[in-house]
Amino acid sequence: MTNFLSLADVTDLDALIQSGRDAKTNPFTDQHLGKNKTIGLLFFNSSLRTRLSTQKAAQNLGLNVITMNVGQDSWGLEMEEGVIMDSDKAEHVREAAAVIGRYCDIIGIRAFAGLQDRELDYKEQVMNQFAKYANVPIVNLESATRHPLQSLADCITIEEAKTKARPKVVLTWLPHFKPLPQAVANSFCEWMNARAHSGDVEFVVTHPKGYELAPEFVGNARIIYNQDEAFEGADFIYGKNWSSYTHYGQVLTKDPSWAVTMDDIRRSDNGKFMHCLPVRRNLKVSDQVLDSPHSLVIEQAANREWSAQAVLKEILKSL
Amino acid sequence: MTNFLSLADVTDLDALIQSGRDAKTNPFTDQHLGKNKTIGLLFFNSSLRTRLSTQKAAQNLGLNVITMNVGQDSWGLEMEEGVIMDSDKAEHVREAAAVIGRYCDIIGIRAFAGLQDRELDYKEQVMNQFAKYANVPIVNLESATRHPLQSLADCITIEEAKTKARPKVVLTWLPHFKPLPQAVANSFCEWMNARAHSGDVEFVVTHPKGYELAPEFVGNARIIYNQDEAFEGADFIYGKNWSSYTHYGQVLTKDPSWAVTMDDIRRSDNGKFMHCLPVRRNLKVSDQVLDSPHSLVIEQAANREWSAQAVLKEILKSL
Amino acid sequence: MTNFLSLADVTDLDALIQSGRDAKTNPFTDQHLGKNKTIGLLFFNSSLRTRLSTQKAAQNLGLNVITMNVGQDSWGLEMEEGVIMDSDKAEHVREAAAVIGRYCDIIGIRAFAGLQDRELDYKEQVMNQFAKYANVPIVNLESATRHPLQSLADCITIEEAKTKARPKVVLTWLPHFKPLPQAVANSFCEWMNARAHSGDVEFVVTHPKGYELAPEFVGNARIIYNQDEAFEGADFIYGKNWSSYTHYGQVLTKDPSWAVTMDDIRRSDNGKFMHCLPVRRNLKVSDQVLDSPHSLVIEQAANREWSAQAVLKEILKSL
Secondary structure, three states, X not given: OOOEOOHHHOOOHHHHHHHHHHHHHOOOOOHHHHOOOEEEEEEOOOOOHHHHHHHHHHHHOOOEEEEEEOOOOOOOEEOOOOOOOOOOOOEEXXXXXXXXXHHOOEEXXXXXXXXXXXXXXXXXXXXXXXXXXXXXXXEXXXXXXXXXXXXXXXXXXXXXXXXXXXXXXXXXXXXXXOOOOOHHHHHHHHHHHHHHHOOOOEEEEEOOOOOOOOHHHHOOOEEOOOHHHHHOOOOEEEEEOOOOOXXXXXOOXXXXXXXXXXXXXXXXXXXXXXXXXXXXXXXXXXXXXHXXXXXXXXXXXXXXXXXXXXXXXXXXXXX | OOOEOOHHHOOOHHHHHHHHHHHHHOOOOOHHHHOOOEEEEEEOOOOOHHHHHHHHHHHHOOOEEEEEEOOOOOOOEEOOOOOOOOOOOOEEHHHHHHHHHHHOOEEEEEOOOOOOOHHHHHOOHHHHHHHHHOOOOEEEOOOOOOOHHHHHHXXXXXXXXXXXXXXXXXXXXXXXXXXOOOHHHHHHHHHHHHHHHOOXXXXXXXXXOOOOOOHHHHOOOEEOOOHHHHHOOXXXXXXXXXXXXXXXXXXXXXXXXXXXXXXXXHHOOOOEEEOOOOOOEOOOEOHHHHOXXXXXXXXXXXXXXXXXXXXXXXXXXXX | OOOEOOHHHOOOHHHHHHHHHHHHHOOOOOHHHHOOOEEEEEEOOOXXXXXXXXXXXXXXXXXXXXXXXXXXXXXXXXXXXXXXXOOOOOEEHHHHHHHHHHHOOEEEEEOOOOOOOHHXXXXXXXXXXXXXXXXOOEEEOOOOOOOHHHHHHHHHHHHHHOOOOOOEEEEEEXXXXXXXXXXXXXXXXXXXHHHHHXXXXXXXXXXXXXXXXXXXXXXXXXXXXXHHHHHOOOOEEEEEOOOOOOOOOOOOOOOHHHOEOHHHHHHOOOOEEEOOOOOOEOOOEOHHHHOXXXXXXXXXXXXXXXXXXXXXXXXXXXX
């Protein structure tokens, strides 16, 4: 694996999921792989789980870790080509990426969507520019349109918890007062569509009208606008808020009836609740659901360590 | 030791002090204890000594260290139960603590008093919520009402420097223009009362009227409102400013006569000056005292490494 | 080597350059030197290359690394002696340096010029106070008037890339709209004057009138105010902007004709372009130069790792 930017970089998804589960059982068996190697983790945005779990996974593999809050520890990076650099951005990504690539064997990057300019966000400038100029593997720690380490952790979690061969997985939009990126939802669709294609899950998406995700992500997933109907027989209810893609970055509704409660769980087939965290309690999902045995959110977050370890192991093997 | 939140978590104080002194002599003999284990250090507030000394102690013990500035690297945490999370706090401590507890074998936390609401501060919400939900040992790196790693370092320092079996230790309030927490003073009282009870010190507290500390901390310590009288025959003068507990969080006086000078040292029995640092020179204590052989402040700060190492070793042994 | 504050701390420059080149070939042969030792890296200012390369070099040598953003992670430090500390600076460097020196075996410090008060900047208060009070070796990670790790990397880069025994090296001022420190230019003069003295380079400086550097740095270097004339026959063109030393901290001109373009390269003897980065493209130097084989900027930045490793190795050997 030379980069981990999206599902397209995964050649064998089943093997990658299994590798994560193996790491969970035996975290320290591959420590020789990272010896005298360094991963640099660049955060253009805040992080808790990603920061901790990626660092932990790297250390499990014997890697040195250098973490940097770009902009805070350093300065703004210019991503556009050919410009006269007279703004507040003091360094061009061409230099920054190439230089960091000389110090680090792998670079992980978090850079959220700005939610102002859909075209700009969806061309994934930060990831692509780093991939172009760094000359070392790039790991997506959540980009403008994707969060593949989360999606891999989600796959691991579903594999662990499923009670039937082909569980029904429902992605549901949840209400929120702030506009959030589509990255987690996009990525989840991308990965679940692959799992559906291989017959491992049945995948359904439910959201209010106006919250349709980008066609290249939602693909052939079945859309059901009626949440109650979508939840019928669900084995996994995967909650997430996102802002509108069509009315880009806007909050079109905060309808509280879309929040997940125990009534929704009862409508499902003894369904499990998943959410990537952070989650706003009683706004997006009730305390009762989160504090019940139906909730997988902690296990799902814990699996972030193992999804990162599976990916870093693949990359280290290819260095 | 399953947590280190306060003196109540210490079963054998003499042994813990000795363990710190042993670590100072042989820092690296217990490196196997931390192998493949990780401590997460969460800072809700600024830190210099605590950040460096705890990290150093952890590395001496072979631990991996992950440091995070909560709020700056991540986002605000909701501590209250049952609320609708529509504020600026994006994550609940129930999730944050449980998840960090999945990545880390031990969690250290610094979270100062807000000094706005006494009841809130004194219920130690951050420490108690993390202790409740993390499922791994919690180490207090200074909380709203206590700073036990400082108090342990203070005990080690007094043991090293004492010239008589039962030295007289005087905690004195010092003037300051800003309202500071009571944590260090509270904790020092708690630990010195224990040392007085076992016959290891004589303990006296002196401060202006209105600066009485909380009864549960000051306990049966002797209060002398006249600083000169309190200093007579003192072997250790422990300086600290704190804001009022009764008029909560207020600065009632800045009376410069409470600052410690060489006149005060002369009044003592060739006394040593202690302060937890940072200390504002010539506001709380004179250059002459700090730059004289009477000052123990550097040794005291250096002993923070060994108090942290003693505590982390106890915890690692119990994992 | 007991400190690395400036060239004056280097006893054998040829050997130090060679040591850096050796580290580049065999990075991990001296890992025993840093075992159970810790370097603290204190950043009073932003950093990318210095932060990453110093950390990497330290890890190559087996050192533990603790990084701290002073002021952000901690609080402001008072540098003046004898003051009453009633400002926003909560701790005196006397305590901070002495304490950090108890936790760390080596301390690296970055502290830029304020550019408000020439006398203050040029007395190098931060470096000198830490060197005075820390009791452990101090490494200059760019100070008010010098950037010696950069200069050493520059020497390594020139040695690697030179095609004749005594290449002509030209330091040229570049235009910029913001006032920048003189540190890199000062330091480059200091080191190149030494290289010129030993017959290893011919050294020329070119800049607009009013941008004369401090006499103690520019020394006997030849000044040519006509940039075109200075570039004739140049093997290395070293670009850098700096604000005026005589009209301290001021931007006297932004004349774009001083930017380096391919016309300048053609005027040289197939010259190589160097710059310490970050560099503002098309403001200080054209895309065409930076993206051509004439540019050494990435290799020069990569050599920061090896200059840091050479210096840290010298210091570790003397501990």
